[in-house]
Amino acid sequence: xxxxxxxxxxxxxxxxxxxxxxxxxxxxxxxxxxxxxxxxxxxxxxxxxxxxxxxxxxxxxxxxxxxxxxxxxxxxxxxxxxxxxxxxxxxxxxxxxxxxxxxxxxxxxxxxxxxxxxxxxxxxxxxxxxxxxxxxxxxxxxxxxxxxxxxxxxxxxxxxxxxxxxxxxxxxxxxxxxxxxxxxxxxxxxxxxxxxxxxxxxxxxxxxxxxxxxxxxxxxxxxxxxxxxxxxxxxxxxxxxxxxxxxxxxxxxxxxxxxxxxxxxxxxxx
Ligand SMILES: [Cu+2]
Numbered sequence: 001x002x003x004x005x006x007x008x009x010x011x012x013x014x015x016x017x018x019x020x021x022x023x024x025x026x027x028x029x030x031x032x033x034x035x036x037x038x039x040x041x042x043x044x045x046x047x048x049x050x051x052x053x054x055x056x057x058x059x060x061x062x063x064x065x066x067x068x069x070x071x072x073x074x075x076x077x078x079x080x081x082x083x084x085x086x087x088x089x090x091x092x093x094x095x096x097x098x099x100x101x102x103x104x105x106x107x108x109x110x111x112x113x114x115x116x117x118x119x120x121x122x123x124x125x126x127x128x129x130x131x132x133x134x135x136x137x138x139x140x141x142x143x144x145x146x147x148x149x150x151x152x153x154x155x156x157x158x159x160x161x162x163x164x165x166x167x168x169x170x171x172x173x174x175x176x177x178x179x180x181x182x183x184x185x186x187x188x189x190x191x192x193x194x195x196x197x198x199x200x201x202x203x204x205x206x207x208x209x210x211x212x213x214x215x216x217x218x219x220x221x222x223x224x225x226x227x228x229x230x231x232x233x234x235x236x237x238x239x240x241x242x243x244x245x246x247x248x249x250x251x252x253x254x255x256x257x258x259x260x261x262x263x264x265x266x267x268x269x270x
Contacts, residue, residue: 095199113224119151126148127148164244165200169197
C-alpha cells in the first residue's frame with residue numbers, strides 16, 4: 001500500500017505504522033502543494049498589473065483564505081496528535097518487559113558498533129574502564145566477574161532472533177552516533193553518558209529477505225546516522241536476523257568458544 005514511497009524493504013512489526021504515517025504526510029503535502037500552487041497562480045492572474053495598475057492597500061475582505069488556513073492547521077494537528085505522537089509514545093513508553101525480550105547493549109565508538117549480550121544467565125557482567133583495550137576488549141568486560149563469564153561481545157555484527165522483541169540499550173563511548181537500520185524503521189542517537197533503550201520486533205530473517213529481494217548477499221546494515229568524525233563513512237555494522245533455533249545455535253557456539261578460552265587460561269594476546 002505504501003510501495004509508491006520507494007522506501008527500503010520493511011522488516012519490523014511496527015514499521016508498517018511508520019510507513020503509513022510517512023504516506024499520509026506525503027499525501028497531505030501533495031494536496032498543500034497543489035492548493036498553494038493553484039492559489040499562487042490565481043493571484044498572479046487575478047491581480048495582474050493590466051487590471052490593477054495601482055496597488056490597493058485595503059487587501060482581501062473575504063475570509064476564504066482564513067478558513068483554508070484553519071483547515072490546514074486542523075489537518076496538521078490531526079497528523080501530529082492523531083498519528084505522530086501516539087506512534088512515538090508506543091515506541092518510547094511501551095517498552096516490553098526485559099524478561100520477554102532479548103536485551104543487547106550496543107555501544108558506538110569512532111568508528112565501530114560493539115554489541116554485548118548477557119549470555120545464558122541474562123545478567124550483564126561488570127565492566128571496568130581499566131581493562132579497556134581497543135583491539136582485544138573494546139567493551140572493557142571484566143571476565144573475572146562470574147556474571148561476565150558467559151557474556152558475548154561482537155564488533156559490527158548483531159545476531160537477532162526473528163519475531164521476538166529486541167531491546168537495544170544504546171550507548172556511546174566518545175561522541176554522538178546514531179543507530180539506524182532502515183529496514184526496521186529504527187533510528188536513535190547514541191549519546192555519551194546516556195543509555196537509551198530502543199525496541200523493535202524484526203519479523204523477516206536475513207535468509208527470507210535474500211529470497212524476497214533476489215539479492216543473495218543482502219545484509220541488514222546498521223548505518224551510523226550522525227556525522228561523527230573522519231571515519232564516519234565506514235562506521236557500519238550488520239544485523240543477521242535468524243530463526244530462534246539458528247540464534248540459539250549461534251549463542252551455543254559462542255558459549256563453547258568462551259569455555260575453551262576460559263580453560264586455556266589468560267592469554268596475553270587475546
Ligand atoms: Cu558514528
